[in-house]
Amino acid sequence: xxxxxxxxxxxEGKEILKGINLLINAGEVHAIMGxxxxxxxxxxxxxxxxxxxxxTEGEVYFDGKNILEMNPETRAREGIFLAFQxxxxxxxxxxxxxxxxxxxEIKRYKGEPELTPKEFLDRMKAKAQILGLDETLISRYVNxxxxxxxxxxxxxxxxxxxxxxxxxxxxxxxxxxxxALKIVSSGVNIYRNKDNAVLVVTHYQRLLNYIQPDFVxxxxxxxxxxxxxxxxxxxxxxxxxDWVKDExxxxxxx
Amino acid sequence: MNxxxxxxxxxxxxxxxxxxxxxxxEYKWGFVTDIDSxxxxxxxxxEVIRFISKKKNEPDWMTEWRLKAFRYWQKMEEPKWPNVKxxxxxxxxxxxxxxxxxxxxxxxxxxxxxxxxxTFEKLGIPLDEQKILSGVAVDAVFDSVSVATxxxxxxxxxxxxxxxxxxxxxxxxxxxxxxxxxxxxxTDNFYATLNSAVFTDGSFVFIPxxxxxxxxxxxxxxxxxxxTGQFERTLIVAEEGAYVSYxxxxxxxxxxxxxLHAAVVELVALDDAEIKYSTVQNWYPGDKEGKGGIYNxxxxxxxxxxxxxxxxxxxxxxxxxxTWKYPGCILQGDNSVGEFYSVAVTNxxxxxxxxxxxxxxxxxTRSTVVSKGISAGKSNNSYRxxxxxxxxxxxxxxxxxxxxxxxxxxxxxxxxxxxxxENPTAKVEHEATTSKVGEDQIFYLNQRGxxxxxxxxxxxxxxxxxxxxxxxxxxAVEAQKLLAISLEGSVG
Ligand SMILES: Nc1ncnc2c1ncn2[C@@H]1O[C@H](COP(=O)(O)OP(=O)(O)OP(=O)(O)O)[C@@H](O)[C@H]1O
Ligand SMILES: [Mg+2]
Numbered sequence: 001x002x003x004x005x006x007x008x009x010x011x012e013g014k015e016i017l018k019g020i021n022l023l024i025n026a027g028e029v030h031a032i033m034g035x036x037x038x039x040x041x042x043x044x045x046x047x048x049x050x051x052x053x054x055x056t057e058g059e060v061y062f063d064g065k066n067i068l069e070m071n072p073e074t075r076a077r078e079g080i081f082l083a084f085q086x087x088x089x090x091x092x093x094x095x096x097x098x099x100x101x102x103x104x105e106i107k108r109y110k111g112e113p114e115l116t117p118k119e120f121l122d123r124m125k126a127k128a129q130i131l132g133l134d135e136t137l138i139s140r141y142v143n144x145x146x147x148x149x150x151x152x153x154x155x156x157x158x159x160x161x162x163x164x165x166x167x168x169x170x171x172x173x174x175x176x177x178x179x180a181l182k183i184v185s186s187g188v189n190i191y192r193n194k195d196n197a198v199l200v201v202t203h204y205q206r207l208l209n210y211i212q213p214d215f216v217x218x219x220x221x222x223x224x225x226x227x228x229x230x231x232x233x234x235x236x237x238x239x240x241x242d243w244v245k246d247e248x249x250x251x252x253x254x
Numbered sequence: 255m256n257x258x259x260x261x262x263x264x265x266x267x268x269x270x271x272x273x274x275x276x277x278x279x280e281y282k283w284g285f286v287t288d289i290d291s292x293x294x295x296x297x298x299x300x301e302v303i304r305f306i307s308k309k310k311n312e313p314d315w316m317t318e319w320r321l322k323a324f325r326y327w328q329k330m331e332e333p334k335w336p337n338v339k340x341x342x343x344x345x346x347x348x349x350x351x352x353x354x355x356x357x358x359x360x361x362x363x364x365x366x367x368x369x370x371x372x373t374f375e376k377l378g379i380p381l382d383e384q385k386i387l388s389g390v391a392v393d394a395v396f397d398s399v400s401v402a403t404x405x406x407x408x409x410x411x412x413x414x415x416x417x418x419x420x421x422x423x424x425x426x427x428x429x430x431x432x433x434x435x436x437x438x439x440x441t442d443n444f445y446a447t448l449n450s451a452v453f454t455d456g457s458f459v460f461i462p463x464x465x466x467x468x469x470x471x472x473x474x475x476x477x478x479x480x481x482t483g484q485f486e487r488t489l490i491v492a493e494e495g496a497y498v499s500y501x502x503x504x505x506x507x508x509x510x511x512x513x514l515h516a517a518v519v520e521l522v523a524l525d526d527a528e529i530k531y532s533t534v535q536n537w538y539p540g541d542k543e544g545k546g547g548i549y550n551x552x553x554x555x556x557x558x559x560x561x562x563x564x565x566x567x568x569x570x571x572x573x574x575x576x577t578w579k580y581p582g583c584i585l586q587g588d589n590s591v592g593e594f595y596s597v598a599v600t601n602x603x604x605x606x607x608x609x610x611x612x613x614x615x616x617x618x619t620r621s622t623v624v625s626k627g628i629s630a631g632k633s634n635n636s637y638r639x640x641x642x643x644x645x646x647x648x649x650x651x652x653x654x655x656x657x658x659x660x661x662x663x664x665x666x667x668x669x670x671x672x673x674x675x676e677n678p679t680a681k682v683e684h685e686a687t688t689s690k691v692g693e694d695q696i697f698y699l700n701q702r703g704x705x706x707x708x709x710x711x712x713x714x715x716x717x718x719x720x721x722x723x724x725x726x727x728x729x730a731v732e733a734q735k736l737l738a739i740s741l742e743g744s745v746g
Binding site: 048049050051052071072073076077081082084087088090091092093097098099101102103105106109141158162 | 692693694695697698699700701702703704705706708712713715716717718719720
């Protein structure tokens with residue numbers, strides 16, 4: 001589904017991603033862990049097409065299409081969804097208006113009929129229920145005055161509404177209380193199926209108890225320096241990152 | 255809960271329509287109607303004023319009033335303080351009267367020049383019967399003469415007068431004598447004085463004691479003839495306990511030369527009366543290089559004469575090459591309330607110097623000012639607001655919020671707040687913000703499948719929400735469309 005080959009990217013002239021290789025198939029869940037500043041959010045933003053990040057080398061194919069040539073809205077319409085580490089506030093626009101606009105754009109792109117307002121509202125209600133999202137949040141302005149946890153839940157709510165094919169979760173678990181973590185995880189699990197894929201960025205193994213990954217990657221200094229199964233996350237939690245760095249240094253992988 | 259959802263649904267479909275509607279960047283209303291019109295020779299002198307007055311069959315007292323204004327005007331100088339730049343206007347190079355040549359008095363729409371009706375249709379003015387049923391009474395000002403007034407009969411039953419001011423001068427001289435110039439005296443300022451001398455038409459609204467006007471009253475202005483200045487005069491009087499909501503919409507055809515527009519609007523609210531005055535102004539702003547466009551120098555003022563009276567100005571200004579406009583309220587009556595909600599958009603070479611004046615005289619008077627300025631291109635957008643609290647205005651309150659949004663880095667926004675407080679019990683609050691349309695906001699919307707163009711529209715509409723909320727529904731939709739058209743292509 002997603003093939004990243006030798007991806008290099010700069011932010012303000014400084015190289016942050018230094019050759020990422022990653023293959024994600026439909027039905028898989030991948031987790032990326034790594035110390036602060038290692039480039040996890042950068043990777044997520046580059047995949048989503050944020051123009052503040054400049055790709056200097058490499059290729060990214062999504063369902064066989066070279067997405068690096070697409071603008072961010074086209075990537076979104078193709079089915080790439082980024083749950084932001086820091087969701088943005090938009091005053092004066094209700095969540096409902098925002099989602100209706102987004103959903104219709106995506107439907108139009110795919111040549112599918114738009115939802116009627118009734119269908120749309122029913123869908124919003126159903127998805128909000130899954131996440132235990134207070135319905136008043138739907139008519140409130142996008143993320144304005146939302147608590148940190150509500151913002152994160154709102155990201156997952158949007159994901160359920162828009163039904164993307166590939167989801168990037170950038171630290172969606174940070175700032176969530178234990179109950180919210182379970183609810184959000186179950187939202188992701190309800191969404192998961194054999195046709196879509198998830199890339200989870202997290203610092204905490206705990207999330208991976210709920211969203212079970214097929215692969216765990218360690219990102220360090222702009223490169224993936226280790227890949228393992230879900231037990232790797234436990235090991236990292238236990239021992240930190242130093243041993244992985246040392247190991248990588250030995251194999252000249254850094 | 256159901257209500258929330260229904261509202262949301264309504265809002266959704268509205269917004270979708272708006273976004274879908276955005277297709278053209280050109281000024282949509284830039285057509286000229288070819289009708290036979292009678293235009294007076296360029297220039298201004300007492301003879302011209304007598305001519306205008308005579309053409310309109312005015313009584314002598316009116317002619318005299320105009321002449322007084324003219325004599326006063328000759329001694330005045332054009333104001334230089336606004337933060338706008340334009341070449342010297344040659345007031346002798348303007349024709350001050352233009353009227354479609356036809357029967358002086360029209361009984362029904364059938365008698366109206368079909369070309370005119372076509373123009374109105376293009377403008378989307380609801381003049382035909384079905385549209386009338388939708389509940390808007392329209393007084394259409396085409397260049398300088400009112401050609402059709404609808405719904406008069408229904409209004410008449412309630413004792414409401416809604417007619418061209420020229421008609422009111424003849425039919426209701428006692429009201430005109432009492433109120434015309436009582437809020438904006440003929441000596442008020444350069445443009446208002448000029449207007450007093452040469453005004454050609456406009457609307458008169460009178461809501462008698464205790465009557466709530468059952469429908470929105472609406473006037474559409476359109477400037478058609480080349481190089482005629484448009485000088486409307488509008489007077490709205492709400493007697494004790496009366497209520498009226500009045501809508502003003504404006505368009506003008508594209509011209510290479512700049513056209514002058516200097517209107518005067520006077521509102522009078524007696525005890526417990528309320529007047530809501532909404533404007534959507536989209537006059538031709540000139541082309542990208544700043545050629546052509548309307549010079550809009552307008553004096554709008556409301557007097558809250560009675561206790562507990564209320565006047566609200568809501569304006570959405572997207573057009574005109576230059577806008578110079580400060581709708582204000584004189585809060586004379588105790589507990590009276592003045593409100594000003596404004597969205598001013600400037601793009602390309604447009605210049606706007608606009609804001610409000612709230613003059614607190616009575617006790618416990620309150621005013622609210624919400625101004626949203628959006629600048630794009632190389633335009634310049636200034637907010638100028640005066641809050642004056644007189645020495646007898648015990649416990650007066652003002653809250654001013656003044657937000658500017660910049661699109662790109664070639665435009666400018668300025669805020670000039672003037673606050674004069676003579677009573678120590680007064681509370682005056684002023685908040686101002688300036689923001690740029692954020693890349694991170696645009697990216698967030700892009701990431702959900704929304705194009706940059708639509709993202710900008712959404713962000714801007716969100717920014718203006720508080721003001722749009724004050725507009726009647728159809729007007730709010732219109733305003734959002736205009737905003738989208740005005741700003742198309744300014745980011746990305
Ligand atoms: N817009 C930006 N401008 C300047 N530097 C940036 C920008 N975005 C990222 N960086 C830098 O790139 C590096 C990688 O940042 P990134 O956000 O990708 O890290 P991360 O792995 O997501 O960290 P965290 O775990 O703290 O979220 C950091 O040094 C950061 O300061
Ligand atoms: Mg990060």
